[in-house]
Amino acid sequence: MTQLSGDARLPLHVLVSDDLKRRMAEGEWDPETPLPPERRLADEYGISIGTMRRVLNELAVEGFLVREQGRGTFVRRVDFTSSFTRFFRHGEDPGSLPESRIISTEVRPAATEVAAALELDDHAQVLVIDRHRIFEGTPRLLETIHLPLPRFESLVDLPAAEFEPLLYPMYETRCGETITSASEVLHIDPATEQDAEFLGIDAADPVVRIERIARNLLGSPVEYRTSRGHALGFTYRLDIK
Amino acid sequence: MTQLSGDARLPLHVLVSDDLKRRMAEGEWDPETPLPPERRLADEYGISIGTMRRVLNELAVEGFLVREQGRGTFVRRVDFTSSFTRFFRHGEDPGSLPESRIISTEVRPAATEVAAALELDDHAQVLVIDRHRIFEGTPRLLETIHLPLPRFESLVDLPAAEFEPLLYPMYETRCGETITSASEVLHIDPATEQDAEFLGIDAADPVVRIERIARNLLGSPVEYRTSRGHALGFTYRLDIK
DNA sequence: AAGTGGTCTAGACCACTGA
DNA sequence: CAGTGGTCTAGACCACTTT
Structure with a gap:
């Protein structure tokens, strides 16, 4: 089970979100390889599937992840279409x-x-x-x-x-x-x-x-x-x- | 219990969200009076609290609502700070x-x-x-x-x-x-x-x-x-x- | 068919606000 | 103190993609 760092007084979903951002920044997944499925991530972090889904969906809203039903969750490349x-x-x-x-x-x-x-x-x-x-x-x-x-x-x-x-x-x-x-x-x-x-x-x-x-x-x-x-x-x- | 209109093949949370938008557009709540609490809204629509919270939070992200812990959920006025x-x-x-x-x-x-x-x-x-x-x-x-x-x-x-x-x-x-x-x-x-x-x-x-x-x-x-x-x-x- | 994310439930408990 | 939203759980079932 993945160990979480950070202030333990913070909500769980924040700690998990920060840890995922760190792993993404370290290049653990490129944009073509999916993250582990939400069920497995939930197990690894020792949290419930609902909380894990919340984290992944929020990272998707913030633009860090793209989720595709049936395919998986991927880190997203920026496009500068609004530049x-x-x-x-x-x-x-x-x-x-x-x-x-x-x-x-x-x-x-x-x-x-x-x-x-x-x-x-x-x-x-x-x-x-x-x-x-x-x-x-x-x-x-x-x-x-x-x-x-x-x-x-x-x-x-x-x-x-x-x-x-x-x-x-x-x-x-x-x-x-x-x-x-x-x-x-x-x-x-x-x-x-x-x-x-x-x-x-x-x-x-x-x-x-x-x-x-x-x-x-x-x-x-x-x-x-x-x-x-x-x-x-x-x-x-x-x-x- | 509130009756929902709209295509019944759509997800529940979409139907409830559309209905709330309609009621907001009709001026049912002004920005100073809170919407009913999430528990009561969930009862009125006959849906679970989790689904009701999802709807309210998404409307808050879209900028239609403001949620304040301990006070309630309010319809939001636009400010044109980015204009x-x-x-x-x-x-x-x-x-x-x-x-x-x-x-x-x-x-x-x-x-x-x-x-x-x-x-x-x-x-x-x-x-x-x-x-x-x-x-x-x-x-x-x-x-x-x-x-x-x-x-x-x-x-x-x-x-x-x-x-x-x-x-x-x-x-x-x-x-x-x-x-x-x-x-x-x-x-x-x-x-x-x-x-x-x-x-x-x-x-x-x-x-x-x-x-x-x-x-x-x-x-x-x-x-x-x-x-x-x-x-x-x-x-x-x-x-x- | 197997595996992914999407929808939805029915709660428990915590943190904050206002009277 | 009562009432509000915030966090979190532990599932079941559905829709879509790929093999």
Whole structure:
């Protein structure tokens, strides 16, 4: 029977939930292999099936698990369908991938706001990646990505051509970091000269600036990313309650 | 014992949940009076306490109910804390209310996109309200509000001075319509002359345009509102997963 | 057919709120 | 103190997926 750590005054379902999150964070199950069935998990934790179901269902509501009747319970990958940056894709086929072009990768000490976002000591070393994202042949986003070292050491000497268009799967396979949540802040700025040149827009046009902090399952910040794109034509949809 | 309508092949908890939503929509409980305790509700519906608790907890997760241990279960009022328009208030005390100035109220046939948003027949009559919202003495938002007639008849001849700064409580007390959800879409536009003049911004500056459809508990659209404000300095925060 | 999650029951006991 | 929601148990049976 699995031993539970944590404050014993907390409700059982909280202790079990925390333990399952820890095991998921340690990579005990990948998204293709089911967790043990609820009856067996209940036995292992020495709790009743009703309590075990409560834990699993709550983790499913929180987005950590996906449950499929007849198949099993699986850990879930994030998809960023509600991300702001998705809205730069315009009329494009939502299944297609934007092209990515790495402009430069460089190691340097973190600027103050970067260190704060990544919860690092001031002047800790970070890997800085500049890239362009190109949708249907049209340049749409300028991105600057900050990754803490030494956790992302294995990307430092990677040639630009070997970067894949989607970075998060790379973080997982090459660095063992799985992104499971993020927060983004949107601002509207006047375009800089660099913006106007790359995005092919009027120097007087506004740009959308999106700052994202991406986190792993334990809630630690893993990536800090700034994206800039043309604001005119930008659209974002929000549902309240 | 309460009689349940609806497709009997559906799970019990769905039928009970739908029935409770209907009763809430009919105004059976206001936000200050608790629903009957879960034990009594379970008896009335002839279901077990476990199933009744599941229904109440799910309605709480969906935002329809608030449960307070020792006090009871209450229907919940929406607050629009995550609404885009909140972000025009800048550094202001979040508890203070913006000033509202009604510019005009007018009855006219709905434009095509208004009729579509409110799910009305083309050219159905709507009440159109133009107003300004002023935060800390500074004009920040231009709003145009569309309300379907005859549901909002009682506002047609109301003098501008009798409109309150918050419209949703007025809709409830004067017209019997309770707003419980909304969806908003954000765009960035170039300023019009009217925008620049009222908002006191440069004619070259961009504006944020927010289109909101507000709905009642049954999901029917009740209000269509367009708000415009200065885009530079606008900020919006999003949490993913 | 075997194994998964989904629905539902009928309780017991605990923690918190308000009078 | 009475009454509320919160936690937890120990099952039975159903619906769906896979082999």
